[in-house]
Amino acid sequence: MGEANGIQVAEVVAQQLESLLEAGNYDGAKLLLGPVQEVDAAEAIGSLPRTLQALAFRLLPKDEAIEVYEYLDASVQQTLLERLRSGEVLELVEEMSPDDRVRLFDELPAKVVRRLLAELSPAERRVTAQLLGYEAETAGRLMTTEFVDLKEFHSAAQALAIVRRRARDTETIYSLYVTDGSRHLTGILSLRDLVTADPEARIGDLMTRDVVSVGTDTDQEEVARAIQRYDFLAVPVVDREQRLVGIVTVDDVIDVIEQEATRDLYAAGAVQAGDEDDYFQSNLFTVARRRVVWLLVLLVANSGTSAVIASQELVLKQVVVLAAFIPLLIGTGGNVGAQSSTVVIRGLSTQRIQAMGAWRAIWRESVAGALLGLLMVLAVVPWAAYVAGSWLVAMAAGLSLVAITTLAATAGAALPLLFDRLGLDPALMSAPFIATATDVAGVFIYLQTASWLLQRAAPG
Template sequence: MKENNLETVTSLSSDLSTRENITIQLEELLIAGNYDEAKLLLEPSQPVDIADAIGSLPLILQALAFRLLKKNEAIEVYEYLDPVVQQTLLERLRSGEVLEIVEKMSPDDRVQLFDELPAKVVRKFLSALSPGERKVTAELLGYEPETAGRLMTTEFIDLKEMQTAAEALSLVRKRAPFTETIYSLYVTDKERHLTGILSLRDLVTADPSRPIGDVMTRDVVNISTNTNQEEVARAIQRYDFLALPVVDKEKRLVGIVTVDDLIDVIEQEATRDIYAAGAVQPGDEDDYFQSSLFTIARRRILWLLILVLANGLTTKVIAMNDQILKEIVLLAAFIPLLIGTGGNVGAQSSTVVIRGLSTQKLKSLGAIRAVVKEAITGALLGVFMMLVVFPFAWWQGEGPLIASAVGISLISITTLAATTGAILPLLFDKMKLDPALMSSPFITTVTDIAGVFIYLSTAKWLLNSSLT
């Protein structure tokens, strides 16, 4: 078993090295004008690897390399290209070449490309498409963004219950070259209502003279055209499907969503959550490495300004308690420790809850129980950290006053931070907003303000009590 794993790792490393070499060799051959050798270099490569190689080339060479591909291969490679590279090629290729590529793309990939293009350009392409492709594309563009309808492809095979296995298999052979996947075959009635599903294995092994209605599965998991793409991804993951059928309001089969499209969705949603967690505004293409410095700064400045204004409240709280700080200057030395701890605890709680909402595993625990669990966890963390910090604060403050203020505040702040870190994402989710927005920077800001107020108020109360 270990030997097999080692062989797999070695093979993967070899593939990565080969892809890097292809890119280097391709660039050298194109610069030298040796186009015949460049063609031979690309011929044995997979379309996705060719797309990577072309995308890594300088802009001036990308269109040149793309023109070396055979027509059918070029269309498949184009679908794997990064959206930015796709747009660059559209600008550099001749009008006829572009229209041919767009015409022969699969409907879902074509719609994904159109989503990245200006509306004026999309209208131009739509008018140039054949009537059939124009109708399909317009239908998909009519669905809301980030829904199953916008994500699905209309290239699927549907069969009828009364067809024999032999008739169905003959139909599959004819339509397979024009269909995205044939592993799942869908059965519909005369009105195109989805009535069953049949795997290719079941069809091949069935009695040729037997109607497929006898061997199909009638209990079909399906999604509607307005189902959010995240829910579609969760359904694919839950049932381990390669594709999911999509039905309209009348339960008619209108398309399928395949797992390869959902991998892109999962990556897109993960990118958004990561950006939100860092208080960064995502761009339309999420393409940091090709964005200008001004664009990068613009995406970050909005949230930073909001956080700066919010942190101004922390300064206000400190200014309101300047008297206690003047009397006991050493109190100021523990402010970073307390608000830093509160921010860290709050960030941990928000991360756990946001992830639980994303995977829907939090449903089994329940929102209220999750908040209570995090609050108790925060209190326990505060107690543990107090046992470490209290002796040090006593020694630094030369007495119990500062140590008591730090200890009481530490427990209060960690409890509050954990509770806040759990509540805010749940509140945003209830308001139909992205829970990831209530991530580390915002939780830290909230706990900073509350933590300073708790700490200085506690110190003032203890000081007044000792004087009386």
């Protein structure tokens, strides 16, 4: 409900803001933006025509402008960089948090990144270069270096003074990390425990030494799972020598979850994801190019169905009505395969399949497919007998239906698991691909079953 209200607020603000800016009422626009939350202001500015975005952004107070900028879509951020003066751009990039700055740089041309890096202050340039040095989609690339670290010999009173001094420049202060003289991570302490502790108590006596951390090369999905599993607001990131180098916060993980979910959904729909974030802003030729790759693959695969039908020409000529039930059978098989692949891909994402075991998951879906086929036979066989006027055709449709649903469910479960075992994205074994493969196998099973029954029923 809160999210829906936020979207409505942003829409109303965007409409009013556009009217005020077009009328030249800049004081009114500034007053309008004043009480608006940063995320809603970003949404409103992003909805404006490009010619007005920079104008609206300049009306924001300096401190608020930095936060609003970090909420903007990458395409809007780039537009503002092009339209703002070089001094404004440098000040904006300098004040951004390191992780948000790196995310912006990932979207910019290399030439622009080099220029901006050269103009940053030495401290910010060093931090940014460090994060850019890590592999994409890893904890090192995702983390921020803005955190509070304490020493075991600090008293609670000293630690509180450090937190107060560094709070403004830190991403989060609710989790405090303890390091030794070589920056090795030795413990963790919550702000609540620090505030309620005796002022003279040592941090070494208050902290928890059993710390969950991730490495700089840990995949971003694994980082997201760790934060979700332990209900963290942030997770510490250590290098190979177990030195604390940064933290990944829950707001960054939410972005990762959205990105990965978008990628999986595109793959499951046989769409080449590309740059997911700007898909709906891409031109139609780019959209078509992204979709045509898998469609061409599926087109070639579907030619197998035509080849199977052509090879069974004699059977179809003998009993023409057999052709009437091909769409029903292959459609059912495709739907069952899509259901199984969706269930398994989701189970892999949530780690449920790993807990259950791959073979058990495949067996479970195979049995489910067989049961689905048997249930549908109760409706299909009488209907097929009525339409075709032949119990022989009805029997062929019924037996084929059970075989096809069982095969489709097995393939829908096994193929994503095989991709996962090979280290590939299971979502690449998309529902359309599985449905196409099931179509070919389904037509073959159906016509072979009909041929066998006809031979058995033939006199002598």
